[in-house]
Amino acid sequence: MKRWGITIPLTGVPLTAHRELIERLPDLGYTDAWSAETAGTDAFSPLLLASQWAPRLRLGTAIVPVYTRGPGLLAMSAATLAEVAPDRFVLGIGTSSPVIVNQWNAAEFTEPYGRTRDTLRFLRSALAGEKVTERYPTFAVDRFKLERVPPKPPKIMLAALRPGMLKLAAREADGAITNWLAPTDVPKVRAEVGPEVELVARIFVCPTEDADAARALGRMLISSYLTVPVYAAFHEWLGRGELLAPMHKLWAAGDRKGANAAIPDEVVDDLIVHGSLDACRERVRAYTENGLDTPVIALLPTGGDPAAQVEGLAPR
Template identity: 30%
Template sequence: MKLGLGLGYWGAAQPPGQARLVELAEDHGYDSVWTGEAWGSDALTPLAWLGSRTRRLRLGTAIVQMAARTPTATAMAAMTLDHLSDGRFVLGIGASGPQVVEGWYGQPYERPLERTREYVSILRQALCRDVVRFAGRHYELPASTGTGLGKSLRSTLHPRRPCLPVLLAAEGPKNVALAAEIADGWLPLFYSPYDDTQHRSSLASGFAHPHARSTAESFEVVCPVDVVVDEDIDRAADAVRPRLALYIGGMGPKGRNFHYDVFARIGFEADCQRIRELYLSGRKGDAAAAVPRTLVEQVALVGPAAKIRDEARAWSDSLVTTLVVRGDERAVRVAAEAFR
């Protein structure tokens, strides 16, 4: 089990102490640091800024939203960061959801699996410095509309290495299978080491595809996990509950909330219905309070250091190859000890 540090995306401004946290993670033997984006701070700029202070940490995006950049623009950024970091960059991408894609980026969200497949195909052409040509339902290079003067181009920048890893964020069973088929790794947002039968089945389906890129042995599973160290378990869980309530209740409309579905599939559907009802009625505090501690403990490590050490075994025995710690300096230290 490798450890990563998860910084996510900013709120109103850059959270204080991020540079110190990154240095601490590197000092404690962490393998990687990961940034994200929603509809505020982007994933690439903070990663480049903070990554310049590191010596060996892999620098990963979890995630770059596909709607934010064309496939070739994402390839340009990835190759540039890979050069600047001397081959330490890991590109994590994801489709996001309809509220963000259509509301923030002004793009249609229909057929996300098909769109992802096309995006990754173009991305790999650019990353390998092939001449980029593609004619699909969602993307066309060169474009057939406009002036008609478009040319098939190859990157002027030579790749730092031939196989820059591409990881795919996925939650639904079909999307998880797609990750195993076309990507070098999978980025779950919420994952339970205690109930992952469906995930194993989906990954096996993807690996069985005749043109699958990876095998189970070479595939990365990079999972963010909230780590809150506190002698009071319920108080520790309280630090996680608002985020879970946000994703279960507010990150998607009824019937199209993939985060809600993750928890419903592992036995918490009645709780999810209540959380969603409260959240959508504006009672966000009550929605957070309605998140059971048992649900928190399925996807997070909360409580005294000894409890976290005991629960580390379940994560070490799971599909996860890199556990990405989301927490403060104490969480970074305790996780390093627990997974040593």
């Protein structure tokens, strides 16, 4: 096991109150801190703080949507992190979802594969300090050049679920980022990217021995995420289509409560890590034993002390 990551910021903890914990992460055994971007903090600000609080951590975005910033702004944001954390910042980009892109950010969610590919190619050029004038298939850029070129371009990883995007990540990016999978799903994903490509996954961890509470929270998350078309297709590909069919039917009919209840325990237990701290840590390790390079724990709220839970989930 080489890498062990945590998602920041922690739910319910003010951003500035993270300093003491983040300073301790490397000594606890964490190698990585990764952010996310939905409707909480933006992806870059927590990493900017962490870059100063814990200079040994690798920092990554998982992920920044390719639609919600213009290509130039995305390059500037990435270059800023690459400047303050040279050789320690990984830019993870991806499509996000139609809700986040269209309904929350008033952008058009079109040609997700092409937009991700074109954004990756633009960023490669821009972050290397080139002046970019290019008509890509999904957008055009005219005479963009960074005024502050990072000392070393950051690595760029792609959010990827199914074979097309996974193969693009293997072919043109520096790694693939995935989520919402079980340890036993990792070999199927790994087969698409090959043995040499770094594979990162966010893993949802609910450290409580109250299985009913953990499953109730897990069901709400699963119905919210796995009804999104790209995740529905992902789990169809992974082989959970039949198990999740009742959830999809009830969700489409507007019965949210019924959809949650229709999710089998085995699906929740596959996708949500729960139990004692020791049991959760070993379950996360099972992902690495099945071929995952970088597990990134996303700590779910249990009412316990999140800092103590992060400490308890550190690798042994």
